[in-house]
Amino acid sequence: MPNNRATARPWLPDEEATLCSLLNEGVEADEIAERLGRSRQAIYGRIQRFHKQRGRISRKSGETFTQWPNG
Numbered sequence: 001m002p003n004n005r006a007t008a009r010p011w012l013p014d015e016e017a018t019l020c021s022l023l024n025e026g027v028e029a030d031e032i033a034e035r036l037g038r039s040r041q042a043i044y045g046r047i048q049r050f051h052k053q054r055g056r057i058s059r060k061s062g063e064t065f066t067q068w069p070n071g
Helices: 013-024 029-036 040-053
Strands: none
Touching: 013 029, 013 040, 029 040
């Protein structure tokens, strides 16, 4: 898959929930990527974003960003 943000598919809330659930179950990134139809790099990138956003609040919605619950 190309590494191009212009063509990247946005993450849906249910995909993020599935990602968190699978991570908590100990499923490896390769298998998560296959299940979600994304690259392994996309999985690692989303995990990293969860950690960076911990405790931050969206300026648009005023809601707390999604984060990996056990991270």
